[in-house]
Amino acid sequence: MKKNHIFYSCLWVITCFITTNIHAEMILHGTRVIYPSDSKEVSLQMTNDGNRPALVQAWLDDGDANSTPDQVSLPFMMTPPVSRVEPNKGQTLRITALPNSAELNQSRESLYWLNVLDIPPKAAGTNAPENFLQLAIRSRIKFIYRPSSLKQDINKAPEQLQWNKLGQQIVIKNPTPFYITITSAFETTNTKKTDLVPKGLMLEPFSEQKISSPNMQIDKIEFITINDYGGRTEHITQLVQ
Structure with missing residues (x-):
């Protein structure tokens, strides 16, 4: 047996x-x-x-x-x-x-x-x-x-992210005291959208991360973040060259 x-x-x-x-x-x-x-x-x-x-x-x-x-x-x-x-x-x-x-x-x-x-x-x-x-x-x-000492509006934190284009990279800076989760960040070329963070990313408070962006012509990014309730919020931001 x-x-x-x-x-x-x-x-x-x-x-x-x-x-x-x-x-x-x-x-x-x-x-x-x-x-x-x-x-x-x-x-x-x-x-x-x-x-x-x-x-x-x-x-x-x-x-x-x-x-x-x-x-x-x-x-x-x-x-x-x-x-x-x-x-x-x-x-x-x-x-x-x-x-x-x-x-x-x-x-x-x-x-x-x-x-x-x-x-x-x-x-x-x-x-x-x-x-x-x-x-x-x-x-x-x-x-x-x-912490209750954080008086900023968490819902406005994604709007404070700074997106800087440096050659073939984009530097995303988080100047806020909050964790910000990005599920997608799209660049558009000839009406075709490409997700630059297909696996998503999480920005720690007062931190920055770099992502690859070989397209030298883009001037804006469309990105999606997750709020406290698990919902998705869409944003559009200009790139700083």
């Missing part, structure tokens, strides 16, 4: 849709979590859309996707860290800032990542196959700590 082999693999999925699917059953209602520093707590709703119970583990990390919950020490507490979600039922994750969160940089946003791991039940009984692959799927979404 062959011995059953169960392989557990962790996959993480980052998506730009408002709803994130986990194992096609667990659903996160959001693509990012914003924590204003003057809030007592923030929450994220998740729902089990499947027909079986789900065991879910949730934790925050500081950017290392390979870190485990026991290896990360952050000034936030998440409850519940592990939960069982019944079919067609929901669960609310609550994140509370600890007193030492006041030691975080108050002049700019801080970025972390929220992980949700869906652990499928072990196959058992007479219907269990002799050899099967079992996947535990992890989703990581942005968790942004936003």
Whole structure:
């Protein structure tokens, strides 16, 4: 008789849709979590859309996707860290800032990542196959700590980006204290649009990034950013030569 082999693999999925699917059953209602520093707590709703119970583990990390919950020490507490979600039922994750969160940089946003791991039940009984692959799927979404001292309008931050053309490159400068996610940046040549950032990019506060642009004739860029609610906003800006 062959011995059953169960392989557990962790996959993480980052998506730009408002709803994130986990194992096609667990659903996160959001693509990012914003924590204003003057809030007592923030929450994220998740729902089990499947027909079986789900065991879910949730934790925050500081950017290392390979870190485990026991290896990360952050000034936030998440409850519940592990939960069982019944079919067609929901669960609310609550994140509370600890007193030492006041030691975080108050002049700019801080970025972390929220992980949700869906652990499928072990196959058992007479219907269990002799050899099967079992996947535990992890989703990581942005968790942004936003100091209340930042009085600028986050919705106007993309308009403050500076786009400078330097030869065959474009330098994008972010002079704001906010993280800005760009999903696309189009240049147009003879009515043909080319996306210069097909994989997207994220600009840290007070940072700059360079992208390639071999077209020497362009003078404007159309770009799309993601807002706090996961929605897409279109912009047009002039290039500074």
